[in-house]
Amino acid sequence: MPETRPLQIQYLKAACSTCSVLELCLPIGLTGPEVERLDTLIVQRFKVKKGTALYRAGDPLRSLYAVRIGSFKTCVLSVDGREQVTGFQMPGEILGLDAISTDLHACNAFALEDSEVCPIHFAHLEKLAQELPSLQHNLNKILSREIVRDHDMLMMLGNMNSDERLAAFLLNLSQRLNMRGYSSKDFVLKMRREEIGSYLGLRLETICRGIAHLRDRGLVEIAGRNVNIQDMEGLKQLVVGCHRPLR
Template sequence: MPETRSCQAHALKLACSNCNILEFCLPLGLTGEEVAQLDSLIMQRVKVKKDAALYRACDPLRFLYAVRIGFFKTDVLSLDGREQVTGFQMPGDMLGLDAVNSGLYTCNAFALEDSEVCAIHFDHLEKLAQELPSLQHNLNKIFSREIVRDHDMLMLLGNMNSDERLAAFLLNLSQRLNMRGYSSKEFVLKMRREEIGSYLGLRLETICRGIAHLRDHALVEVSGREVKILDMDRLKHLVAGCHRFS
């Protein structure tokens, strides 16, 4: 039986050098030998069913998770049990960074669709990063990227009205998907409108009204969860505050 499990674990392993999201993940810029060392830390690929938790708040940190396939959301619960969505992660993004400071995950991570992640043992990764300056540099870049996202979110919530927040959210998704080789103008929302509202600090009815505004002004067409951006330039102008709906 142990031999069978060993064979199964070996079959699950993924060579970083052959991964289609290499340019967004830890191996970026590493030599072939360094990538092989990093690959040895990937314990397995973990499949996560839609709506299942990858980890929950207060679980101890053991792994960081690189999203390989699918979409995730992170959230926290308020004292009265209300959900506050803190982010949406797609292939190439890293999950679990919130636990590095305290050793405990500070949020919950749920799959928005059937997904797959690479589980990277954090203690071993930290030791290897001390030996490989290029890997430490990549870790620093990933942490910095998360800080920038947090700052952008604060700017979005503090300085934008509801229509601008929604437009900025759709534009951000468009740009992130385009960087991964997908269409920047047509894509499918993996999250519910309630979850978008929670992330943007808006009520569900405000999200629905904002979608109607974007549609009525021929900026975006939304049918169910399918999004089609009709006028990218005007959408960017709206986000930049150069355009207001009358």
């Protein structure tokens, strides 16, 4: 994109069929020949440096972006310039869905670390989805999952206290990392505590108190950005009202 090229993003050839997050991304469930057809839409994947915007609110929709390496945050700015974090994305997840309804991005997407994405030209993707029902099905599932995540977030903000929100957030990260082959109990937070607070609707001092409360209850130990979940079942019991698997 125009705003990223001056930042010396490195372009590389992509290949869906050999990607390490193939089973978590858009091609999930597609046959070999179907994956090859999807792969032709990804002309070149590219790297995004930590802190760099992949796209900004108001940018026109050109592509969806599959996260291959690294992590991102999406956020919006209030009228007075305050940032509201709306989500965190990791490998195998899709960025850019916010622009489908209006053809303009509704939020900003920033890399939380040096990352790499696979751009999928949206107009070409729509055309291919008309030819491949399995691909259209996957697109529908991805959109539905975003809606369910929004509903879960509303439930969390409306029904949970601050400690429960923090516990639910950590469980969500734990499950998503475990699906990618990483430890569910020991991991590193890629986002700052202020960003976690923004996402959960909590002040920084409330996040810090929540971390201390979870530690005092023997549930989680957090040192800097290093997380060690010491009592997974106890942490789940704390999340009152979360009857569905965390997404």
